[in-house]
Amino acid sequence: MSGSIExxxxxxxxVALTTKQAHLGYGEALARRYHPDVAPFAALARETPAAYQTLLQLLLPHEQAVLLSNESTGPIDGLQKTDVGVIHQMIARHRDAGSADDHEVSRLGDADVKDMLDLVQKTKPGPFGKRTREMGNYIGIRERGRLIAMAGERMCVDGYVEISAVCVDEDYRGNGLAGRLVKVLRREIGQRGATPFLHVFSDNISAIGLYERLGFELRRTFHLIRVAHADSLSTSVPKSI
Incomplete structure (x- = not known):
């Protein structure tokens, strides 16, 4: 991919909210957000007080949103802004020459949403709502009908597709299921002519190690920022993205 596209x-x-996934969100020229039941993410055209104020207008009094921040800004009137942590953006620049074991891997659709939400509730892989699966392809592994592992695609920009919601039921961890699913998605994304990337908290050492073994490398870092109305109650964000 060229540097300009990357x-x-x-x-x-x-970029996702103003191009390929514009139908999954809403907003104005300075700020946009995903529909709350799709994802909690929002973004600004530029990190300016005016853009933050526009984002604030997109949030109901009880709502919050999270965004990837490139730079530090001072306090914004009426806005509660919290630095949640440092995010590693990782990318698999090279096509995986190895095989991807898709045995017993199934496609997940509307009929699987309840099982997907149940698995997310148990494993806490990061934000996942009733409509998150509309962001891209999701795959899973079942054991006796029970969904025990899942991974899927989230943000999509020209030439790049994000892998996300990688999770495995606690009873089945240590069997390489997460790696299997990531490999299948990586292969399929590559077959479409795109490059896979992902986001992970910098202190999630085990996940970073897995992704490095799977051929992902650090591209850059961000700060994950939570924003809400200044008078709203602060709530936690899962330590995963």
Whole structure:
């Protein structure tokens, strides 16, 4: 990919919300967000007080949103802004020459949403709502009908597709299921002529190690920022993205 195209990864939420995934969100020229039941992510055209104020207008009094921040800004009137942590953006630049074991891997659709939400509730892989699966392809592994592992595609920009929601039921961890699913998605994304990328908290050492073994490398870092109305109650964000 050319450097100019890869630059879209410096603002993946904004680019996704203004191009390929515009139908999954709403907003104005300065700020946009996904529909709350799709994802909690939002983005600004530029990190300015005016853009933050526009984003604030897109949030109901009880709502919050999270965004990837490139730079530090001062306090914004009426806005509660919290630095949640440092995010590693990782990318698999090279086509995987190895095989991807898709044995017993199934496609997940509307009929699987309840099982997907149940698995997310148990494993806490990061934000996942009733409509998150509309962001891309999701795959899973079942054991005796029970969904025990899942992974899928989230943000999509020209030439790049994000892998996300990688999770395995606690009873089945240590069997390589997460790696299997990521390999299948990586192969399929590559077959479409795109490059896979992902986001992970910098202190999630085990996940970073897995992704490195799967051929992902650090591209850059962000700060994950939570924003809400200044008078709203602060709530936690899962330590995963």
């Amino acid at each position: 630059a879209d990864l410096d603002r993946p939420i904004w």
